[in-house]
Amino acid sequence: MTDSADTVIQLLRKSEEFLKKKNIPSARLDAELLLADLLRIPRVKLYVDFERPLSSSEKDAYRERIVERSKSRPTAYIIGKKAFFDSEFLVNESVLIPRPETEELVAWVLEEFQDKESELQALDLCSGSGCIGISLAKARSKWSLSFSDLSREALEINGKNIQEILNTDRTLPLYQGDLFSSIPNENKFDLIVSNPPYIPESEKPSLMKDVADYEPHLALFVSDFEAFHSRILNEAKNYLKPNGFLYLETHPKYSNWLKEEALRQGYSEAISKKDLSGRDSFVRLKI
Structure with a gap:
C-alpha cells in the first residue's frame, strides 16, 4: 500500500485482499467506502478515476483507515457517518x-x-x-x-x-x-x-x-x-x-x-x- 505509483484501483485491490485475510466480511465494499470518503467523492466515481494516483498523505490516511477496519472497527465509525x-x-x-x-x-x-x-x-x-x-x-x-x-x-x-x-x-x-x-x-x-x-x-x-x-x-x-x-x-x-x-x-x-x-x-x-x-x-x- 506504499508504492509511489499506487492508483485508486491498485489500492482498492490491495486493501480488499488485506481485509479478507483479516476475515472482514464486506472487504471490497468497506475498502471502497473508506477511500471514497477520504477523497470526498461518490463511491461510483472511484471507477471513473480508477487510474488516479494517490499522494503520499492520502495513502497514509487510507492505510490508517484500513488498519482500523482490519481490527473490526465499523466503517461507519471510521468515517463518522452512515446512510439511512x-x-x-x-x-x-x-x-x-x-x-x-x-x-x-x-x-x-x-x-x-x-x-x-x-x-x-x-x-x-x-x-x-x-x-x-x-x-x-x-x-x-x-x-x-x-x-x-x-x-x-x-x-x-x-x-x-x-x-x-x-x-x-x-x-x-x-x-x-x-x-x-x-x-x-x-x-x-x-x-x-x-x-x-x-x-x-x-x-x-x-x-x-x-x-x-x-x-x-x-x-x-x-x-x-x-x-x-x-x-x-x-x-x-x-x-x-x-x-x-x-x-x-x-x-x-x-x-x-x-x-x-x-x-x-x-x-x-x-x-x-x-x-x-x-x-x-x-x-x-x-x-
Missing part, C-alpha cells in the same frame, strides 16, 4: 449504527400514514442517532417529532443530525432520561416509534466482533427482555392519545410475546410484520 433512508447521519460510538431493518420500520410507518398534510405528534423513543424520527420528520413536514434517549452523548449526536439533515425552524424536543421519565406527563402522542435495546445479554458471544466490541451496549442489550419491554408497553399507554400506535423493532423470537403482553395490558390491537429476511422483527400496537 434518504439521508446521511452522523454517528460515533455513542450511538448504534443505523441498519436496513430499521429503514423498513420507518417505511412501514410512512406507508400507514400517507397523508402528508396530517399534523401528528410523534415520539422517537430510545432515539440514538435520531435516524427514525428525523426520517419521519423529513418525509412528513407537518408532524411534530420529539426524541428521548437515556444517553446524553447520543442526544448530542441526535441534535446535530436534526440540524444537519432537517435544517428546520420546527421545535423538535430532546429528552434525556430512562424511557419516558423526562417527558412531561401532559405530552401525548399519536405515534411512538422505537428501536429499543432488545438483544438478550446471553447472545453477546454470538454477535459479530464489529457489534460486540464497538457499538454501545446500552443501546443493544437487555438483561431481562420481558421486564424491560413490559415497562415500555405500560408506560407508553400514559403517553399515547386515544387510538394511538406504538411501533417497535424487536427480537423476532419475542414478537409473539410482545403481542400477547400488549393485549394483556389492555392494548386493543397487536400485529407483527416480517422484515425482508422473513423474520418477525416489527410489531404495531394500538391503544
Whole structure:
C-alpha cells in the first residue's frame, strides 16, 4: 500500500485482499467506502478515476483507515457517518449504527400514514442517532417529532443530525432520561416509534466482533427482555392519545410475546410484520 505509483484501483485491490485475510466480511465494499470518503467523492466515481494516483498523505490516511477496519472497527465509525433512508447521519460510538431493518420500520410507518398534510405528534423513543424520527420528520413536514434517549452523548449526536439533515425552524424536543421519565406527563402522542435495546445479554458471544466490541451496549442489550419491554408497553399507554400506535423493532423470537403482553395490558390491537429476511422483527400496537 506504499508504492509511489499506487492508483485508486491498485489500492482498492490491495486493501480488499488485506481485509479478507483479516476475515472482514464486506472487504471490497468497506475498502471502497473508506477511500471514497477520504477523497470526498461518490463511491461510483472511484471507477471513473480508477487510474488516479494517490499522494503520499492520502495513502497514509487510507492505510490508517484500513488498519482500523482490519481490527473490526465499523466503517461507519471510521468515517463518522452512515446512510439511512434518504439521508446521511452522523454517528460515533455513542450511538448504534443505523441498519436496513430499521429503514423498513420507518417505511412501514410512512406507508400507514400517507397523508402528508396530517399534523401528528410523534415520539422517537430510545432515539440514538435520531435516524427514525428525523426520517419521519423529513418525509412528513407537518408532524411534530420529539426524541428521548437515556444517553446524553447520543442526544448530542441526535441534535446535530436534526440540524444537519432537517435544517428546520420546527421545535423538535430532546429528552434525556430512562424511557419516558423526562417527558412531561401532559405530552401525548399519536405515534411512538422505537428501536429499543432488545438483544438478550446471553447472545453477546454470538454477535459479530464489529457489534460486540464497538457499538454501545446500552443501546443493544437487555438483561431481562420481558421486564424491560413490559415497562415500555405500560408506560407508553400514559403517553399515547386515544387510538394511538406504538411501533417497535424487536427480537423476532419475542414478537409473539410482545403481542400477547400488549393485549394483556389492555392494548386493543397487536400485529407483527416480517422484515425482508422473513423474520418477525416489527410489531404495531394500538391503544
